Amino acid sequence: MSTSADQFRASLGIVLSACAELAAKSSTARALDDRALIDAQRAIATARRNLDASSAVLAGEVVARSTVNSGLSGLARREGFRTAEALIQHTTGSTSRDAVTLVRAGTMINDAVAVETAERLSALGGTSEPDTSGLTESWLATVGRAITNGDLSITAAESIRNGLGRPGPGVDASALHNAARTLLDIAKDMTPDLLFRSARSLRDELDADGIAQREQARRAQRSFRRWRKPDGMTRYSWDLDPEGAALVDDIYDAMTSPRRGGPRFVDKDDQSRAESIQADSRTTDQLASDGMLALLRIATDVEDDPRARTVLGRARPAVRVLVSAEDLKNRTGHGWIEGHVDPVSIDTVERITCGAGIVPVVFDNNGQAIDVGREQRLFTRRQRIALAARDGGCRWPGCERPPSWTEAHHIKQWKRDTGLTNLANGILLCRHHHVLLHDNHWEIHQRDSEYWLTPPPGNTITTTPAPMPTKSDALRALTPARASRSQSLNARAITQCAALFRETSPERGPTHAGRSHPIHKTSHRTQQSTTGHQRSEDSSTQHPNPDREQ
Numbered sequence: 001m002s003t004s005a006d007q008f009r010a011s012l013g014i015v016l017s018a019c020a021e022l023a024a025k026s027s028t029a030r031a032l033d034d035r036a037l038i039d040a041q042r043a044i045a046t047a048r049r050n051l052d053a054s055s056a057v058l059a060g061e062v063v064a065r066s067t068v069n070s071g072l073s074g075l076a077r078r079e080g081f082r083t084a085e086a087l088i089q090h091t092t093g094s095t096s097r098d099a100v101t102l103v104r105a106g107t108m109i110n111d112a113v114a115v116e117t118a119e120r121l122s123a124l125g126g127t128s129e130p131d132t133s134g135l136t137e138s139w140l141a142t143v144g145r146a147i148t149n150g151d152l153s154i155t156a157a158e159s160i161r162n163g164l165g166r167p168g169p170g171v172d173a174s175a176l177h178n179a180a181r182t183l184l185d186i187a188k189d190m191t192p193d194l195l196f197r198s199a200r201s202l203r204d205e206l207d208a209d210g211i212a213q214r215e216q217a218r219r220a221q222r223s224f225r226r227w228r229k230p231d232g233m234t235r236y237s238w239d240l241d242p243e244g245a246a247l248v249d250d251i252y253d254a255m256t257s258p259r260r261g262g263p264r265f266v267d268k269d270d271q272s273r274a275e276s277i278q279a280d281s282r283t284t285d286q287l288a289s290d291g292m293l294a295l296l297r298i299a300t301d302v303e304d305d306p307r308a309r310t311v312l313g314r315a316r317p318a319v320r321v322l323v324s325a326e327d328l329k330n331r332t333g334h335g336w337i338e339g340h341v342d343p344v345s346i347d348t349v350e351r352i353t354c355g356a357g358i359v360p361v362v363f364d365n366n367g368q369a370i371d372v373g374r375e376q377r378l379f380t381r382r383q384r385i386a387l388a389a390r391d392g393g394c395r396w397p398g399c400e401r402p403p404s405w406t407e408a409h410h411i412k413q414w415k416r417d418t419g420l421t422n423l424a425n426g427i428l429l430c431r432h433h434h435v436l437l438h439d440n441h442w443e444i445h446q447r448d449s450e451y452w453l454t455p456p457p458g459n460t461i462t463t464t465p466a467p468m469p470t471k472s473d474a475l476r477a478l479t480p481a482r483a484s485r486s487q488s489l490n491a492r493a494i495t496q497c498a499a500l501f502r503e504t505s506p507e508r509g510p511t512h513a514g515r516s517h518p519i520h521k522t523s524h525r526t527q528q529s530t531t532g533h534q535r536s537e538d539s540s541t542q543h544p545n546p547d548r549e550q
Contacts, residue, residue, distance in 0.1 A: 050150040060106025108144030115141040139176035163199020232342035255291040379408040392472030394430040401430035
């Protein structure tokens with residue numbers, strides 16, 4: 001007798017087979033007439049909603065098995081991921097935003113199932129009201145049910161959720177529940193954008209007197225986010241409430257208004273500035289970007305202002321660059337800004353080093369830093385500089401945390417294994433993965449100059465040792481014989497498809513006996529100083545928490 005899980009797997013197999021056949025024949029759709037073309041598009045949209053509903057159900061179950069109460073034994077953390085969203089992103093190959101949206105939809109479905117269960121129990125027990133106190137967002141349970149039935153897309157559900165918001169003074173969960181039902185009645189004929197605006201308008205009608213509360217809610221949504229783009233650029237997204245935006249808007253207008261039809265100036269100095277802005281070869285966006293960066297440099301130059309210490313702490317903002325001693329001396333090659341994968345020209349390296357000192361870190365042919373520290377419990381500042389140059393950030397497979405977010409971990413632990421505090425026995429891990437390694441009993445092993453991550457017994461997804469290649473492009477460039485090997489290991493590490501340990505060390509290209517590769521690590525602050533060497537060392541990679549041992 002087949003179980004419901006068997007039936008689901010059988011249905012999934014049929015769907016996958018049908019989808020593969022449909023994709024193989026999709027080019028024949030060009031022969032459809034206009035009406036058939038639109039009907040086919042509509043039919044596929046319906047199928048996609050149903051597939052998304054199933055995906056959301058699975059995501060909800062991943063969430064249920066990865067709750068905070070489960071701690072490190074939850075599904076996501078047990079498999080080496082911070083959150084359920086991270087596990088789903090890895091499993092589906094989606095963006096982080098899509099993974100978050102899928103998890104939210106799964107949570108709505110979980111709430112819908114919980115409401116149905118509570119209603120049945122309430123009917124059996126003869127009580128008038130079902131208990132929904134344990135739900136995440138009880139007012140969206142009907143939305144979750146619509147997703148499950150294939151009547152509402154995940155994107156549309158997200159529009160309703162974001163538009164209605166959460167209960168607050170003047171609007172309780174019951175009112176939002178009724179509003180959600182109203183929106184579901186009209187959702188079929190609306191795009192997600194129109195549905196969001198309708199949900200927002202309905203919320204405003206429900207809470208016309210809650211201006212102050214909505215103002216606080218908008219302020220609570222302020223955020224400043226950063227992410228790396230594939231082309232090497234970095235994008236920042238800044239969400240501001242109206243009060244904060246008014247100040248930034250005024251600054252932006254002051255920087256760019258002569259280009260954007262702003263007011264004419266009477267003062268001669270203002271006229272001269274406006275004319276120079278008009279004649280500037282930079283685009284308006286470039287002018288605004290350079291102006292904002294200049295303001296940040298001016299602000300971080302204020303060393304003695306206690307307000308700067310409150311915001312920035314003791315560590316001053318710095319730009320750290322890795323470059324070989326030979327390239328710096330001969331003005332050849334290029335360098336790397338720490339935390340970024342794209343190289344920078346030697347001219348940029350010289351400009352940054354002009355106002356800062358140099359900290360030399362020497363590597364051998366195997367890419368291992370020559371030890372600069374003493375045998376003691378904690379890694380020294382100089383050792384951390386060398387580890388940052390060698391590792392390039394957290395070496396956990398798939399993690400992109402830069403060196404400034406990492407801690408130095410003893411591979412052979414200090415207490416348990418009587419491990420030494422030297423560079424070969426050290427590796428950089430971010431705080432999350434450092435805690436995860438110790439608490440869930442992952443192990444790191446070294447084979448010559450390469451490091452491997454061994455999962456604990458009982459893992460179901462990651463079951464074999466995964467390579468932990470360096471994230472430092474500068475180090476790979478200085479040891480070209482290892483570059484292809486490192487890139488191969490990096491690809492395998494990111495996908496967590498590692499090979500088993502081999503009895504012999506991996507094959508390497510030829511090495512040159514006795515040759516070492518010095519890297520100069522420079523640190524440039526917005527505040528210039530004649531004691532650049534000391535200042536650069538003070539601004540090297542900081543590890544606020546000492547290495548954590550059991």
